[in-house]
Amino acid sequence: MARGVEQLIFLISLLLTLLVLCRGSTIGVCYGRNADDLPTPDKVAQLVQQHKIKYLRIYDSSIQVLKAFANTGVELMIGITNSDLLPFSQFQSNVDTWLKNSVLPYYPAARITYITVGAEVTEGPGNASALVVPAMHNVLMALKKVGLHKKIKVSSTHSLGVLSRSFPPSAGAFNSSHAFFLKPMLEFLAENQSPFMIDIYPYYAYRDSPNNVSLDYALFESSSEVIDPNTGLLYTNMFDAQIDAIYFALMALNFRTIKVMVTETGWPSKGSSKEKAATPDNAQIYNTNLIRHVINNSGTPAKLGEELDVYIFSLFNENRKPGMESERNWGLFYPDQTSVYSLDFSGKGVLDVPANKSLTSFNGTTWCIASNNASQLDLQNALDWACGSGNVDCSAIQPSQPCFEPDTLVSHASYAFNSYYQQNGASDVACSFGGTGVKVNKDPSYDNCMYMITGSNKTAASNTTAIASTSSSAQNEACAWISSFLLMTCVVYFLSFEH
Incomplete structure (x- = not known):
């Protein structure tokens, strides 16, 4: 009898593990709030649920946002801002207090799954890079004290500028000037099975170098292929090439188990006269193709079938962001909660083009x-x-x-x-x-x-x-079949105990 109970417990644990592994690639959205005209967090939570967005990234640990998303089922990635890196890196007590006051009162009703420690620190002024890893260790220690270190992963986000080379992808290499903090960070990620978080923007590559990068290649629309001369791998879009450049950079340092997560990507819907590619049509095309590409679980040429979690930037246009006109126009929604353009987050439907956009013959006559x-x-x-x-x-x-x-x-x-x-x-x-x-x-x-x-x-x-069936794959079908088999086995075991 005891042996049977042990077998049942083993099967149930195996089933739960398999269900996690079979989740597949996911699409989330970044909820930036650098604006003075945004709806309240409660209304944002309703909007997110209405559009069936299941993963959301916020850049801090706003109590109002955590309260608004409690019991919604939306998984949250919260952040520790760069301005907090100094106190968080110096004293464990600062992190313990933050976790106790700003996170634990709202968890697990607010489904927090990731904490980002700093954001694109190599792009900011000053030398905050040296503070990131000590702060990450302190956050992990705080989570361990309350038994959440396996439920909430700790990482940090980076811009593509963390690489010194990204083309061809096989030559991807980290900038040596960042080695002093990157090496201990990668060791931390590998040890704790946390992802390497990267912000990727093919839009900027096209905008800044249109003679070298085609618009179709940046928008997932290219019918030709770019060949990596070192590996022979074929690339039909810049997104995959940039992801693989990160993977090759990781492999060059012998970090082969770390997965990559895209914490920002997207396309602006409006720009200055120098940003002609920033249009609603292009933003819609990029994000639609991105969603289909990701949920298809096809992976990248160097990581075929590899799951990839991606967050689209951003939920709203943000009128207080500095810089060129495009910086304030990355949103999927206007502050009044109307769509900038239609977007199907399931990736299953035909592209829904707004009637006032300049796409050709959407009435089916061509x-x-x-x-x-x-x-x-x-x-x-x-x-x-x-x-x-x-x-x-x-x-x-x-x-x-x-x-x-x-x-x-x-x-x-x-x-x-x-x-x-x-x-x-x-x-x-x-x-x-x-x-x-x-x-x-x-x-x-x-x-x-x-x-x-x-x-x-x-x-x-x-x-x-x-x-x-765009989002299905052979891997998902196999996972579903095995999960069903294990579930039936558990039921049989349970019924045998009853008799």
Whole structure:
């Protein structure tokens, strides 16, 4: 009997562990509050729940925010500001008092899962870097005293400037001038199984170097690939390349177990005259493609299938942020809580384009097909991309399927191009494919091969399945199957004890 109880306990613990491991990649949002016109935290909590946002990052430990998000189920990443690093690094008692007064009274009703100690310290004035790791140790010690060190992870966020090289990704290397605090920090992260937190902005790379970085590559829209000459890995977007640069930098220092978490990324919807790419259309395209890319659990070229948690910056436009016009316009929502542009956080739906935006023919009157003037090589590359990274379901152009005949590259590419085009708002950029795609006004459907129309059910049945299953993967299916098996085993054991 005792042995049976031990086996049951083991199975239950294994099941709980597996459920955590099978969570998959997640999308969160940063709740910046550098503004004087934002709604109250209570209203923000309602907005976040309304849009089914399940992960939120705040930059401090505001009592009002923690109270507002208590019992909402939203997981919170809270922060210790750079201005608090000095007292937190010097005296353990300061951290103990902060935890006792500012965190514990609201936990676990407020589901705090991460504490960030400092933010992008290498970018700020002064020498706060040396204070980060001692403060992290003190925070961890405070958590250990109350038994929360395994439930709340401790880390710190960084800008991409922490690297001295990021291209090609395999040459990724940390800036040697930061080694004095990075090495002990990485040792801390590895020992405590905490993630390396990085803020990544392809927007800045494009804005500052448009001659070297294409807009399509920054927006996850490129139909061509950038090859890492050292590894042969192929990159279709800058986001993946920057993530892998971090991983290669970690591996170069022999830190192979530390996972990367993106604590900020996004695209501004408005900018100055020098920031022409800061538009609602581009912001919508970037964040929509980002969400689909992340929840697909495809990982990056160097870390295929690796889970990646990402936080989009930011929940609101923030009117008090200094700098260029774009700095105040990263929000998904205006302060009055209306959307700057539509965004589907599930990543499953067709891109919902606001009616007043300048995207072309969103009413379903245009299609995207392959150009007859395109080379066979360019068409094949574009087709491979659409059916791969583009997340298009290309089963309809397989042998014996309704769109296989005529068995030509142009015909197959046309079907795939149009599916991607319609799934991504029928915008001009969604029909580029490196110049191999062209828009037409005549429906290319023929016989039983039905071409998708945005906002319509007129499509091969497999397309609907493709959109709905974007977030699933073989890994998740395996996890679900094993979890179900273990659950049934636990039930059988339990029933055997009853009899």
